[in-house]
Amino acid sequence: MDTLRAVMTPMDQVTIRQIIYRILMVSLVAVVVGTAASLAAIGFVDAIQWLNDRLLISPYARIQAEDRHWLVVAATIAVPAVGGLLVGLIVRWLIKEGRGLAPPDAILAVQTRRKAPTIRSGLASTLASLVSLGSGASVGQYGPLVYLGTLFGTMVGRLRLRLPHQRSIAIGCGVAAAISTAFNAPIAGLVFAHEVILRHYSLRAFAPVTVAAATGYVIANVIFERPPLFRVQFGGVEHSYEFLFFALEGVICAGLAWVFMRLLSLSGKLAARTPVPVWLKPAVAGLVLGLVALQVPEVLGIGQETLRFAIIEDAFAIHELALIIVAKLALTALCVGFGFVGGVFSPALLVGILFGAFYGLIVPFVAPFPHSGVVVYAICGMMALASSVIGAPLTTILIVFELTRSYDLTIAAMVAVVFSNLVSYRAVGRSLFDVQLKARGFDLSLGRDRAILQNHRVVHYLHADYTTARAGESVGAVRHTLVANGRAEAVLVDQSDVYQGMVHLQDLVEADPEAPVESIAHATGVVFHEDTSVWESMEMLRGFLGEAVPLLDRQSRVLGVVPEEAVIRAYLEIIHELRREENEAA
Amino acid sequence: MRIWKSFMNFGGKKMKRREVLLSLLMLLACTGSGTAEEGPEPLTVVTWGGAYEASQRAAYFEPFTEKTGIPVRAVQFDGSLASLRRHLAAGPPVEWDVIDLIRSDAQAGCREKLLEPIDPNLLEPAPDGTPARDDFMDDTITRCAITQLVFSTVIAYNEKAFPGRKPRSIKDFFDLEAFPGKRALRKAPVGLFEWALMSYGVPREQLYDLLSTERGFTLAFRRLNGIRDQLVWWTGGQEPVDMLVSGEVAMASGYNGRFFHARAVEGEPISVIWDGQLLGFNSWAIPMGTDQPDAAREFIRFATQTERMADQSSRISYGPTRKSAQAHLGLHKDTGVPMRPHMPTAPDHLTSAIHRDHAWYARTQALRERLFRRWLESSEATPSQP
Numbered sequence: 001m002d003t004l005r006a007v008m009t010p011m012d013q014v015t016i017r018q019i020i021y022r023i024l025m026v027s028l029v030a031v032v033v034g035t036a037a038s039l040a041a042i043g044f045v046d047a048i049q050w051l052n053d054r055l056l057i058s059p060y061a062r063i064q065a066e067d068r069h070w071l072v073v074a075a076t077i078a079v080p081a082v083g084g085l086l087v088g089l090i091v092r093w094l095i096k097e098g099r100g101l102a103p104p105d106a107i108l109a110v111q112t113r114r115k116a117p118t119i120r121s122g123l124a125s126t127l128a129s130l131v132s133l134g135s136g137a138s139v140g141q142y143g144p145l146v147y148l149g150t151l152f153g154t155m156v157g158r159l160r161l162r163l164p165h166q167r168s169i170a171i172g173c174g175v176a177a178a179i180s181t182a183f184n185a186p187i188a189g190l191v192f193a194h195e196v197i198l199r200h201y202s203l204r205a206f207a208p209v210t211v212a213a214a215t216g217y218v219i220a221n222v223i224f225e226r227p228p229l230f231r232v233q234f235g236g237v238e239h240s241y242e243f244l245f246f247a248l249e250g251v252i253c254a255g256l257a258w259v260f261m262r263l264l265s266l267s268g269k270l271a272a273r274t275p276v277p278v279w280l281k282p283a284v285a286g287l288v289l290g291l292v293a294l295q296v297p298e299v300l301g302i303g304q305e306t307l308r309f310a311i312i313e314d315a316f317a318i319h320e321l322a323l324i325i326v327a328k329l330a331l332t333a334l335c336v337g338f339g340f341v342g343g344v345f346s347p348a349l350l351v352g353i354l355f356g357a358f359y360g361l362i363v364p365f366v367a368p369f370p371h372s373g374v375v376v377y378a379i380c381g382m383m384a385l386a387s388s389v390i391g392a393p394l395t396t397i398l399i400v401f402e403l404t405r406s407y408d409l410t411i412a413a414m415v416a417v418v419f420s421n422l423v424s425y426r427a428v429g430r431s432l433f434d435v436q437l438k439a440r441g442f443d444l445s446l447g448r449d450r451a452i453l454q455n456h457r458v459v460h461y462l463h464a465d466y467t468t469a470r471a472g473e474s475v476g477a478v479r480h481t482l483v484a485n486g487r488a489e490a491v492l493v494d495q496s497d498v499y500q501g502m503v504h505l506q507d508l509v510e511a512d513p514e515a516p517v518e519s520i521a522h523a524t525g526v527v528f529h530e531d532t533s534v535w536e537s538m539e540m541l542r543g544f545l546g547e548a549v550p551l552l553d554r555q556s557r558v559l560g561v562v563p564e565e566a567v568i569r570a571y572l573e574i575i576h577e578l579r580r581e582e583n584e585a586a
Numbered sequence: 587m588r589i590w591k592s593f594m595n596f597g598g599k600k601m602k603r604r605e606v607l608l609s610l611l612m613l614l615a616c617t618g619s620g621t622a623e624e625g626p627e628p629l630t631v632v633t634w635g636g637a638y639e640a641s642q643r644a645a646y647f648e649p650f651t652e653k654t655g656i657p658v659r660a661v662q663f664d665g666s667l668a669s670l671r672r673h674l675a676a677g678p679p680v681e682w683d684v685i686d687l688i689r690s691d692a693q694a695g696c697r698e699k700l701l702e703p704i705d706p707n708l709l710e711p712a713p714d715g716t717p718a719r720d721d722f723m724d725d726t727i728t729r730c731a732i733t734q735l736v737f738s739t740v741i742a743y744n745e746k747a748f749p750g751r752k753p754r755s756i757k758d759f760f761d762l763e764a765f766p767g768k769r770a771l772r773k774a775p776v777g778l779f780e781w782a783l784m785s786y787g788v789p790r791e792q793l794y795d796l797l798s799t800e801r802g803f804t805l806a807f808r809r810l811n812g813i814r815d816q817l818v819w820w821t822g823g824q825e826p827v828d829m830l831v832s833g834e835v836a837m838a839s840g841y842n843g844r845f846f847h848a849r850a851v852e853g854e855p856i857s858v859i860w861d862g863q864l865l866g867f868n869s870w871a872i873p874m875g876t877d878q879p880d881a882a883r884e885f886i887r888f889a890t891q892t893e894r895m896a897d898q899s900s901r902i903s904y905g906p907t908r909k910s911a912q913a914h915l916g917l918h919k920d921t922g923v924p925m926r927p928h929m930p931t932a933p934d935h936l937t938s939a940i941h942r943d944h945a946w947y948a949r950t951q952a953l954r955e956r957l958f959r960r961w962l963e964s965s966e967a968t969p970s971q972p
Contacts, residue, residue, distance in 0.1 A: 059798035064949035231789040297799075305795050305802070312786045315805055 034215030051134025083135020084286030094124035100341030143343020149174030173212035180216030185402035250419030267337025356381020391431020476513030696730035738930030767836025775954035
C-alpha cells in the first residue's frame, strides 16, 4: 500500500494542479475572447450604422437630406459602386485568400488541424465587409461577425497555454460572444457555436463557450444597454389548424432556400464568366444595386425598417411583397457572387420575413379559415428560410425565443423551422456553409468523422526508409538487399525515380537470380498520392496484401511509403481524438 | 422691492409723476443699475401663455424684475419657428429679446442664424458649487440655446366620457369602437405620426427609422384617416384643456403641465395616458439682432439658476433640466399635491416614453409640414367631413 501511495500521490497532485490551471485558464480565455469579440461586434455594428447614416444609405439619413433630392439620387448610385471598388481592391491586395473570409473558414479552422487564415487576412476581410455593409451592399452582417469572433479565437489559440483543443475552444468562444452580442441572445450564441462551428457537444467546450456567450450578453445589455433587436407583440396562435399552415410554410421556405442557394451559385458562375477584372466586379454589382435601389430602396443594406414593416398587417400590398422578395433575392445573389464581402443570414432573414408576410396574406385566399394575423407567419417565414440557409435549426428557434420572449411565437416558428430543415437537408444539404465547404473538398454531409478523415492527408504518415529496386538490377541482387534489410518487398523505380511497381520477396525466391528484376514486378497495385486522404487510403487498402504503399508525387516519383499499420494508426488516432474531444469534461 | 411691483401693477395712470420718480429712484438705489432719468426698457420674453406662462411669471419674470429692475413684457406666440422668422423679417428693431423655443426648433433656428450664440459661461454653478456643465443634463447646453425644462405631450381624456373601461394606451386613442368620442390634436405635424405608428405596435426606438420612409408616413396617415371624422384641431396649448373640460372632445393631446393644472388646481376630471408620452424640451434662446442682448443674457442667467428652476417645477409639472433643481422637487405650491408622480420624468412614465429625435425633427421640418398640409387638404376635400 505504501508503495502504491508513494506512486499515486505525486501523480494526483500534478493532475489536480493541472486541472485547476486548466479551469482557470479556460475561463480566462473565455472571458478575454468573449469580451474582445463582444466589443468588436458592437463596434462593427455601430460603424455600419454610422457609415450608412453618413453615406445616405439609411432611410433615416436620406429623409433628412430630402430637400437635396439629387444628392440622394447620386449617393444611391455612387456609394454602393465606389464601396464595391474599395472592397475589390481590399480583397485583391490585402487578403491572401483572395476572397472574404466567412463562417466556412471558421468551421474549417475548427474541424481540421490545418492552419487558419492569417490575422492580416482576417482583419482585411473584416474591413472589406465593413465597407460592403457600410456602403449599402445587399449582404449580411452576421457572417462577418462570426469571422470577427473567429479572429479573436485564432489569436488566443496561438498563445502557448497548453490547453487541449485550445484553438477550437477559443474560436467557439469568439463566435458565441459575437452572436450573443449582435442578437442580444446569449443562448442562441452558445448553441450556434456548437451547432455550426464545433459540431459536437462536450463539457470542455460547452463550459467556456457558455462563459463567453454570457460575457457578450453582459457587455451588450448591462454595460451598453443595447435595446432588444426585434420586439414583437403577439397575442398567441388562435387556431390549432394553423400549425399545419406553419409546417407547409416551412416546406415552401425550404424551396425558397434552395432557390436562394442556386442563385448564389449561379451568380458566382456568372461572375467567373464576366470579362471584368476580379477587383472591379463588386463595383459592377454595386452599380446595379444602386440603380435598382432608385426604384426599390428596400434592397439597400440590412433593411431593419423593412423587417419591421413586414410584421405590420397593412404595410405592404401583396405585389409589393413579391417585388421586394424577388429584388432582394436577386441582388443579394449578385452582391455575394460578384465579390462583396458579407454574409447571407441577414438577407435570408429579410427575404424570409417578407415571404412569411406574403404567405400570411395569401393563406386566407387559399384556405378561407380565420387565422392569427400576419405577425406569426412573418416570423415563421423568417426563421424557416434563415435556418435552412445557415443550417442551424436550434439556433434560429432560440433566436426567436430570446428576441421575442414569446412562447407562442417560438413554438410556431419551431414547427416551420423543422419542416424547412427536413426538406432542405435532403434537397441541398445541411447549409450553405456545408455546400461551400463541399465545393472546397470538405464534405461534412456524411458526418464529421468522415469529413476530417477525408481532409487529413496520409502523406503525414510517410516513411522514408524503404527498399528500392532499380530497373535493370538482377533478381539476385534485389533478393540480397531485401534479406539484408529484413524486408519482404521493394519499390521498383526506373533511372529517374519514377515508380514502376512492387517487387515481393516470395516472387524473388522462385525466380531466376540472373533475370532482371522488372520481369517479376507487379506493375499495378495500390499507390497513394500527395493529396490522398486518410479516408481514401482506408478505402484503397481494402483487400490489400502487403507491407506498405508507395506514395508518389505528381511526376509519379516515389516520395516514400506508408505502411499499412500507419494508415490504421492514423485512422484510430483521428477517431480517438474526435471521441475524446466530444466526451471531455473540463 | 414691492414698490416696483405696485408701479407695474397700477401703471402710471394712478400714480403721480413725482411718486413714480421716487419709486424709481428707490428701486435704482436698491439695484444700483440703470439711469435715473428713464426707466429701463422692458425685456420682451416670447412664450406660450396659459398656466405655463403663469408659472414662468411667478418663478422667473417677477423675481427677475425685483432683482434687476428690468420689467418683463411677456408676448405669446404659437411656438413655431415660422413666427420668429416673420418677426425677424419685419426688420429692426428686433423687439423679441428672449424666446422660449422647443429644442429642435432652437437647433434649426441656430442653423438658420435666427438666434444669437450664447456663451455657456454665463450659467451659474449649482448651490453646492457644481459647475453648470456638470449640473445640467446631457445635451442641454448648445450653441444658441440653453434647454431648461422637460415637458411632455400626452394624450389625456375626460373621465366622464368613459365611465366604464378607461383608455390606457396610445392604441386606444385610435380605437373609435372601444372608446368613441371626438379627439383633439394639435394642428401641427408633431407627435401624431409617432402615435399613429406606435398604435401598430412599433417599438419606440424604431419610430423615427420607420418615419424616415414613405411607407411609414403612409401607414401613419392611414391610421389618422381612421379617426379623421372625429378629429378636432387645436393650436394654443390651453385649448385642449378647455375642450376636454367642456366635453367638446373625449380625448385630446396636450401638454402634461396644463392637464396637471386643470386637475390638481381646478379639480377637473382629466386623466393623462402616459403611454407614448412624447418627451420634449424647452430652451431659452435669444433672437438674432435683439436690441437688448445684455439684458437677455442676464435674464437667461437668472432663469437658469437652480433655485428659480426648482421654483417653477413646484408650480407646474414640468421637469427642470438641472440635476440640482430636480433634487428639490416637492409639493405643489398652492395645492400641496406631490409633484414627482406628475412629472414626465417619473420612472413609471418613462418606460414607454417617446424620446423625440431632435436632429430628425429639425431636419424634417419642411417635409413634415408639407405632408401634413397635403393630408389636411385632402381630408378636408372629402365629403365625409361635416
